[in-house]
Amino acid sequence: MCGIVGYVGDGNALEVLTTGLSGLEYRGYDSAGVALGNGRLAVYKRAGELAELEDTLEDVDADGVRVGIGHTRWSTHGPPTDANAHPHTDAAGRVAVVHNGIIENYAALREELSAAGVAFESDTDTEVVPHLIARNLERGMAPERAFRAAIGRLEGSYAIAATVAGSEVVHAARKESPLVIGLGEGATYLASDVPAFIEFTDRVIYLEDDQFARLDAGGAVVADADGAVLDPPVDTIEWDPEDAGKSGYDHYMLKEINEQPSALRDCLRGRIDGLEGSVHLEELAGLEPSGPIQLVACGTSYHAALFAAGMFRRRGIHADAFIASEYHADRLPVDADTLVVGVTQSGETADTMRALREANRAGARTLAVTNVVGSSAARECDRTLYIRAGPEIGVAATKTFASQQLALALVVAELTGSSHGLVDELRDVPDAVQTVLDTSRASEVADAYVDADAYFFIGRGYQYPVALEGALKMKEITYRHAEGFAAGELKHGPLALVTEETPVFALVTGEGELARKTVGNVKEVEARGAPVVAVSDGRTEVDRYADELLSVPEIGEIGAAVAANVQLQLVSYWVANSLGRSIDRPRNLAKSVTVE
């Protein structure tokens, strides 16, 4: 996830672009850059937050520059450095390109271009694009044709903007990554999201997949992949510009919950082959386990680690999940045959980092599963797999948990050679999550139980970590008492807490023994008068004993755990919303916990 901006008009392009980039910083903030067109292209780019770029731009005289593109980056290929920041150009500096998404066939394109004598200056997938366009220009194509032909070579997802020196035009193309055009008076804007230009215009055209646009100061021409000119609808945005970064949602948390289908698609992109039914994670080559697997993590990430440990064990591999602050390599059997997996969204959590350092010192092999390219965890570990969820602004982890679940499922499939059967299941998860988002009754359930004394969450198997995660989310954003239990443990103590004032959320999916036994636990709860909210795929008779039902689609057990969690995220969100809590910044909590 990155942010793109583009501008052509009679104003100062540099001012518009930097305003736009600050409106998109929530999409990425590890490096930023702009290309200004003024006869020839001038490119300025810097690693770090936007302020770093702004410092560099302070002395740049951009009077009279009417066209430009800009980018704020959330790294996916290559660490956040000046060289890897966008825009990228061809060798002659004739074409500048910014990109959001992942070009799956970039390695093959890079090889082809290198063989033709092109020298690359970055580690990014994006850099192939300006070189492809430049080659087309050299072959005599006009800029628009050169751009379209280059885009035609790409596989994967992209929102791309390009400008060619000497033209006051921005070219754009979209596939599975957002792009929106803003129509002003004597000026036309382009961005990944409306906040980039909402202060200049509220008239927008949302570009659809496989559409191209040619922007000049007079407006935009939108065409389909075959070049047929389209007549797309022009919408009027009605948000308060103050809230624009949230794309119209009241909170980042709700926005991020709703981003899960696309985050999950990004996580899977290029890593599964639906036809072959196989998983390909180059990042893990040579890492096949020769001994036990130890997963270390904190909070929500620990719940993802527990989930993954269960998957490994089901495939006959000895795996344990540790709360990172309770992991001490000198008190455990750890040696060169041990694989220690650090699961951490931020890649900076002090407890997880200490555990990983200890594991490294003890001679274990280490793998980071993280969201942040170039983070401390990525640098500490022998290998890194990025979950590709994009930046998460809400303190409560939501989309990153779902992406961790899928990324870890891929790790399990790759390391245990058990991708067969799993690939079909994983591929269906983004759609299943979308179905939950489209049909959820979570806000009604939240209204029904907003005054409860406490909330309990129960599940077995893969739904046990989800029960823990459901309770954690409820605690941190509502400040209400909540606990998650293994469903079978209720009768060993916690049942004493169950009353008519304590709703019990029961996670019951599938039709196997674990689901049937959880139904038995639901009956025990119901007999004590507690309200039951079943999170169910309808494959057991749990619905009969439930006061409320939150449905999830019939899908495999991994997908069911991802989808069920989304229902619980929504319930917590709506309870917290009714209580007027500070949802994006809960009291006493921080997004990145860098102290032990």
Ligand code: F6R
């Ligand atoms: C809960 C939450 C925290 C984090 C934990 C670990 O919503 O966000 O529990 O999961 O602090 O953080 P990372 O994953 O960055 O190591």
